[in-house]
Amino acid sequence: MADPTDPRLTPLALSLPATVPFVGPEAQERARGKPFVARLGANESAFGPSPKAIAAMHAAAAGSWQYADPEAHDLRQAIAAHHGIDAAHIMVGEGIDTLLGNLVRLTVAPGDPVVTSAGAYPTFNYHVTGFGGILHTVPYAGDFEDPERLTARAAEVGAKLIYIANPDNPMGSHHGAATIQRMVSHVPDSCLLVLDEAYIDLAxxxxxxxxxxxxxxxxxxxxxxKAYGLAGARVGYAIGPRPLIAAFDRVRNHFGMARISQAAALAALRDQDWLGQVKAMVVAARDRLAGVARDNGLTPLPSATNFVTMDCGQDGAFARQVVKALGEAGIFVRMPFVAPHDRCIRVSCGPDDAIAAFAAALPQALSTARAAS
Amino acid sequence: MADPTDPRLTPLALSLPATVPFVGPEAQERARGKPFVARLGANESAFGPSPKAIAAMHAAAAGSWQYADPEAHDLRQAIAAHHGIDAAHIMVGEGIDTLLGNLVRLTVAPGDPVVTSAGAYPTFNYHVTGFGGILHTVPYAGDFEDPERLTARAAEVGAKLIYIANPDNPMGSHHGAATIQRMVSHVPDSCLLVLDEAYIDLAxxxxxxxxxxxxxxxxxxxxxxKAYGLAGARVGYAIGPRPLIAAFDRVRNHFGMARISQAAALAALRDQDWLGQVKAMVVAARDRLAGVARDNGLTPLPSATNFVTMDCGQDGAFARQVVKALGEAGIFVRMPFVAPHDRCIRVSCGPDDAIAAFAAALPQALSTARAAS
Structure with a gap:
């Protein structure tokens, strides 16, 4: 804990909680004294990255004495070509988390209002709070983020940013293109919509x-x-209007990206065949996870992502017990943080053996949770 | 360029220049249409990382679908053991640049004064300006940073931070332990000394x-x-008092580090034998570079780093011509930004073939510069 009287910290830094958005599975593994049997909690792609991306990392490893290209030129050009747009609309960064942090820093001054859904991405909220912004939340409409209420609330409070993820995490739901396009038309002047499409490749x-x-x-x-299976490489990108993309150069860490990660992402992007195979594996795994849920009396929610959110039919305390018992049995899963969604557990797609391990552990975990509640 | 009237950017963001601390060599390569023959401009270690670090990256590549441990536990423990201190004094981050950015964010509010030397690390200055801090500079004492003037100036302006690099970049000079210890004793209350020891392994x-x-x-x-040869992996660490180290958790990007980079750094740290070999190669390369300088009528400055700063004996305009002519001949070097140090060029250590290429190109580059001035 930082000393709250240390006069060298800024007032803003002193005001921040010492909490972190997520505890890593490794910390839980250290606590339990052995590794998880199945790692299905962070929506990583256990199907792995493209073999061509792995080969690119092997080829690039020895060259790690060189800093990466701070402009990520080759990757940015390839992404631009992939989308059929100009590279001036693309900013590459060390994962969406870093890009969100930079964006919040560019747009949110202390006291500025920001709108998001109650229970949406905690790391976005962490950045907003970290730069002194004020979060205003609207509830989900059932298991869906609510575009109309989000834009209406933004107009009401004069928000600088609105955050929405489509498809959504942690519920796995999604809106069709027309709904998001309509939402864009309702973004108030002087506000910017942050459309997090981390899972869009799987929708x-x-x-x-x-x-x-x-x-x-x-x-x-x-x-x-997510779909490209390179969570540990830290590569994300933003697509936006040129002046806004250029503004990132005023605050970003220009040499922040690993050289090997640029090579990996470039090879991954070029292997759309692997991406297609992953999509098919994800669809099959979603079906399998939904079956496991139903076999155990849980309700799997429809998913447009690489995870299945399962309604346990009880309250947050019960679901937390299920997550805990699964963890003790070696199965790493997570759950939504906020009611009413915390009635659910969230299980990432993975290969058959991981799903089988989850299926084997779930009945006992549910019994344990029922006994505890 | 960001639109300076975009009402969604903060006043601070709007005030920032669109300049970046360094242009990467890749941008220069794209401009000249072919790669550099020798990459001796960024003080990277062209001797490469430990073969064991490369092997660790190969082994970790396929696991890049997993996020890295946000606590970097194993690496932090190993660093702590290496220094014989508790891991609570260690914060690992995506290179010193990221750690400096986080530190400035924690300590520098808009308008807060910060002291550094005129001509010291531009990326530190970039972060200070980026968070609204006010830079106060003191001149070097000859080719050395001036600890006494730095602390005196900090007292005078009420600085939150003082930055010093020991050994120094871009001059390659260094102070002995006693001088730095004396400097610490003069740090004013309510001020923090940032001691950048990026090159200390080579001193x-x-x-x-x-x-x-x-x-x-x-x-x-x-x-x-630097000495460990993993610039492209982005791994740095801070050593400091526990409350300050803990404060990083309030603002850092917890999942920002590449998983493969943690594995690489851990293997590199464990291979102290390789580090010893690199040190010996750097000493030999410094001698060789100094010889090349003298052969061409330049004065090599003593170096405690993996580069040699060479006094061209004329002004900044002349040295800039030398750097430009070397670049056109395929030799990437840099130079100090600020007078009077910009009379020099700065050449990184490297293997014999790279130094030979530099030696072959230097006479013509000097002739070209003389003709232009």
């Missing part, structure tokens, strides 16, 4: 909205951490 | 000061980018 046809890259109302976030 | 015996890790007046910065 059904018709989910990707058409938004012109120079549309001044939106910045989109994409990542190599 | 002569007697350079590492004794500073207790819980000394409240100092935070030290170390890196795997």
């Amino acid at each position: 059904p046809e018709g989910t990707v909205p058409f938004i012109a890259p120079d549309d001044d109302r939106v910045i989109r976030m994409r990542t190599f951490s | 002569p015996e007697g350079t590492v000061p004794f500073i207790a890790p819980d000394d409240d007046r100092v935070i030290r910065m170390r890196t795997f980018s």
Whole structure:
């Protein structure tokens, strides 16, 4: 804990909680004294990255004595070509988390209002609070983020930013392209919509909205951490209007990206065949996880992502017991933080053996949770 | 360029220049249409990382679908054991640049004064300006940073931070341990000394000061980018008092580090034999570079780092011509930004073939510069 009387910390730094958005599974493994049997809690892609991305990392390892290109030129050009837009609309960074932090720093001064859904991405909230912004939340509409209330609330409080993830984490739900396009048309003047599309590669046809890259109302976030299976490489990118993308150069850590990660992401992007295979494996794993849920009396929610959120039919205390018991049995899963969604557990897709380990552990975990409640 | 009228950027963001601390060599390579023959401009270690670090990266590549441990537990423990201190005094981050950014964010509010030397590390200055701090500079004493003037100036302006690098970049000079220890004793109350020891592994015996890790007046910065040859992996660490180290958790990007980089740094730290070999290669390369300088009528400055700063004996305009002509000949070097040090060029150590390429290109580059001036 920082000394709250240390006069060298800024008033803002002194005001911040010492909490962190997520505890890593490694910390839990150290606490239990052995590794997890199945790692299904962080929506990582246990199907792994493209073999070509792995080969690119092997080839790039010895060259790690060199700093990465601070402009990530080759990767940025490849991403631009992939989307059929100009590279001036693309900012590459060390994962969406870093890009969100930079964006909040650029747009949110202390006291500025920001709108998000109650129970949406904690790391976004961490950045807003960390730069002194004031969070205003709106409830989900059932298991869906509520675009109309988000934009309405933004107009009401004069928000600088609105955050929405489509598909959504932690509920796995999604809105179709038309709904998001309508939301964009309702973004108030002097506000920017942050459209987090971390899971978009795994969503059904018709989910990707058409938004012109120079549309001044939106910045989109994409990542190599989910479908591309490179969470540990830290590569994400933003798509937005040129002046906003250029503004990142005023605050970002220009040499912050690992050289090997640029090489990995470039190879991953070029292997769309692998991405197609992952999508098919994710669809099959979602079905399998849904079956496990139903076999155990849980209700699997429809998912447009690489995880399945399962309604345990009871309260947050019960679901927390289930997550705890699963953890003790060697199965790492997480759950939504906020009611009413915390009635659910959230299980990432993975290969058959991981799902089988989850299926084997779930009945006992539910019994344990029932006994404890 | 960001639109200076965009009402969604903060006043601070709008006030920042669009400049970046360094242009990467890759941008220069793209401009000249071919790669550099010798990459001796960024004080990278062209001797490469430990073969064991490369092997660790190969072994870790396929696991890049997993996020890295946000606590970097194993690496932090190993660093702590290496220094014989508790891991609570260690914060690991994505290179010193990231740690400096976090530190400035924690300590410097808009308008807060910060003291550094005129011509010292531009990226530190970038962070201070980026968070609204006010830079106060003191001149070097010849080719050395001036500890007494730095602390005196800090007292005068009420600085939150003092920055000093020992050994120094870009001059390659260093102070002995006793001088730095005396400097620590002069740090004013309510001020923190940032002791950047990026090059300390390459300095002569007697350079590492004794500073207790819980000394409240100092935070030290170390890196795997220089002697360990892992600039592209982005791994640095801070050593400081527990409350200050803990404060990083309030603002840092917990999942910001590449998983493969943690593995690489851990293996590199464990291979002290390789570090010893690199030190010997750096000493030999410094001698060789000094010889090349003298052969061409330049004055090599003594160096406690992995680069040699060479006094061209004329002004900044002349040295800039030399750097430009070397670049056109395929030799990437840099130079100090600020007078009077910009009379020099700065050449990184490297293997024989790279130094030979530099030696072959230098006479013509000097002739070109003389003709232009």
